[in-house]
Amino acid sequence: MFPTLPQTFQQYKVPADVRTLFELQTCMQHGMVSTLGDLYVVLQGLVVHKKEMTGPFTAAFYDYFLGISVAPGQPLEEAVQNSKAFHSWKSHFLETSDSHDLALTDLIDRFFDYVHTTTLGIGRTVDGSILFDQDDPNRVDTGESREAPRHNILVDYSTVALKDLEERLRKVAEAQRERHSGGDHWIGTDGYSPFGHDGYVQGGIRVGGRGRLSQARRVFGDMTYFPVDSDAVLSDTSIDACLAALQGLLEPTSHKLLDIDATIDQGVRRGGIFVPVCKEKLENTLQMLLFMDNGGFSMSSYTSVVQQLFGRMKRRVNGNLRTFYFHNILHQTVSEDERRLQSTVPLENLVQTHTKDHVFVIGDAHMAPDELFSPSNRESTPLAVLKYLRAHFPKLVWLNPLQEDYWQHPTVSAIGKVVPMFPLTPVGIEQAVLYLNKQR
C-alpha cells in the first residue's frame, strides 16, 4: 500500500521509509484508519518526531494524498483554492448540498473539515435531534457557565432541519448574556450545543472561531511550526537551534574510581578481608575558550548574539567560559577587554594552562593577505601563530559567519587549511561539535 509514499515524503525532508509503511499497516489492521483525517493523525504519529516537522509533514500529506503542492511561503488556502482536488470536491459538494450561496472562504473551510474529519478520539456519535428536542429553548442565562467538556463523544445535528436550528439560534442569542464553554445549550466553545466553535459537533452552525478539526490551517498559520532554516547563519531566531547543536559537546562527568589506598588500609584493619572502596572522580566540567573577532564592520552584527549563545551554553552545562577578543586575526596576544585596550593576555600563557579546553575561534577570516602572511612587529606571522595554537589545543575549531561561497578568498582558505573551519550555522556547529568530540 502507498509504495511511493516514502519517496514523496522524503522530498519534504520528512523521514518516512518502508518501515513506516509496515507500521501504518499494523495501525490499519487495528482499525485506526477509516477516514482521510484518521490517516493524517496516524501518519503524523509515525513520522513526526519534532514539533517543527508538523509543517513539512502537512505539506507532504497534502501533496501525496490530495495532489496539492504548497509553494514555500504560500498560504495553504491559496494552494487549495487552485487545486484539482478542491474543484472536484466543490462540484460534488454543490450538487449534493443545499447551501449554494457559500463564499469561497467558507467553502475552503468546509473542504478542510472534510479532509480532517477524524473518527479517532471520539467514543461514540450521539444523535443530535434527541438532545435538540430535550433542550429547553427558553432557558434563562444565569451567568457564566463553565461545564467541563466531556470528551470522546460527538454530537451529530445533521438530522435536525437547518431552519429549526436557525430559529433556535435566534432565540438562544437573544437570551444569552455571558460567554459559555463546555455546555449543550448556549453559543460557546468546547461543548455540544449546535452553536459556537471548537465543539464536538457535526452539522451545527459555527459562530466565530475556526473549528476544532482544521488542524492544517492552525499549523500553517503558526510561526512556531516553521522550522528554523538549519543553514541560516546564527541570529536571534536560530540561536536555540545553535544552542542545541552546541550542547552536543561531551561533558565530562563523575566516574567511580577504585580508591586503592583506602581499600588496602581497611582490608588490613579487617584482618585481610578486602572490600573495594570507591571514590568519586570529579573531573572539571566543560571548559571553553572563546576567541572572538569583534573588530570591523563585518563582525559587529554577530558579536552580541555569539556572546548570548555561549553565555547560555555556560549556564546550561555549568561550565567555565573565558572570552577574548581580537581584530581580524590572532596575534601573539588577545584581550579580555571588548575594546581590546587593556588586560591583554599572551597566548603562550593560555596554551600552558588550557590545553584541554574546547576552543572556539569566531571570525570571518577575511582580511588583506599581507596581514596574515607577513610577520607582524615580532618574528612570527599570524599564520604561524595559528599553527602553534592548532598544535597545542587539540580541541580547536574556527566558526565562520561568512557564507561558504566566499571561503575561496585567499586568507579564508589559508586559515581553513590550518585549523578546522565550520560555518556559524546550526548545521555547522553540529559538525564542529562532532569533530571536537572525536578529539582526545
Place this chain on the structure above:
Amino acid sequence: MATKDFWKGSDTYICDPQLAVAFQQARILGKPLLLEGEPGTGKTDLAIQFAASTGCSLFQYPSSSKSSLEDVVARFDQVLYLTDAQMLVLRTQLQQQGASQTLADSPRRIEHREDYLHFGPLAQAYQQKNTVLLIDEIDKAPRHFPNDLLYILSQRRYVIPDTGTVISTTQEDMPTIVITSNREQELPSAFLRRCVYHFIEFPSPESMRAIVAKHHPTVNPTLVQSALQIFYQLRNLHLERLPSTSELLEWIAYVHTTTPGITKKDLEHLPGAGVLLKSVRDQPLRRSIEQHGVYRAQ
C-alpha cells in the same frame, strides 16, 4: 500489554484526542511514546493516570545527569559479591579453627551470580505482564543514555554481561512505555525513530480555567478570570523564560492569601512577580510591568 483497548483518559485525567491517538499507536506498535511540551502540561501524569485507571503496575525511572543503562536495566553488585566471597573464606577459616562462634549464613550463594543482580525499572517492567514504564525527563540524561536504550527498546531483548541473564519480552507483552522530555537537548535521531512522538500544547485559557478550578476551588472567580487574562498576556510578551502552569497556581494562591479583594488594575502590576518571572534577563521587563502594568510594559 494484554489490553489494547483505546484509552481516552479517565475521570481524573483529561486526555486530548490527539494524544489519545498517539498513545494508542504506541501501544499497538509496541513502541515508546515520547512526550514533549512545556512544564505543567501533564506529560508525566499520563503514565501515572493510565496505570491507575487500568490497574497496571507502574515502574518509574527519573533520569538524571548520571543515568546509565545499568541503572535502568540491571546492575551487578560487585562489591557485595566480593564481600560474600571474603566472608566465605573467613567462615571456613573459623570452622577449621573450631571456633564456637560462626558468622551468620548469607541468603545469597556465590555460585548464583544472579543473586547479586539489582533489577532496574525497565527489567522489572519487561519481566512482568501488563506493566507501564515511565522514563521521565530523558533530556536530563547524558547523550549516550538514549543511544544505549536503542537495542533493548527495539529488539525487546538484553543480555546482562556479568551473568548472561536474558531479559526479554514480546511485542504482545511489551510494557506501555512513556518517555518525557523538556527538550533541553536534542535527542538522537535513531532514538526518535523508535518512538511515537507527541507534542502536548500549552493549555488553552479554557482548559487552564478548569485546571485552576481543580486546584483552587475556593478562589473568587473574578480574581481567577483577571489572573488568567494577565497570565496569558504575560506569556505574549517576549520573555526569556515563560511562566508555567504550576507557577500560575502558586501566584493565584499567593494573591488570594495576601489580597483576596485585589482589583484587576492592581493585579496588572504583578504583585509577587518573583513567582512568575525567574530569569535575570526578564528583570528589566519586570520592573517595567511593576511600573506601567502588564498591558503597557515594554
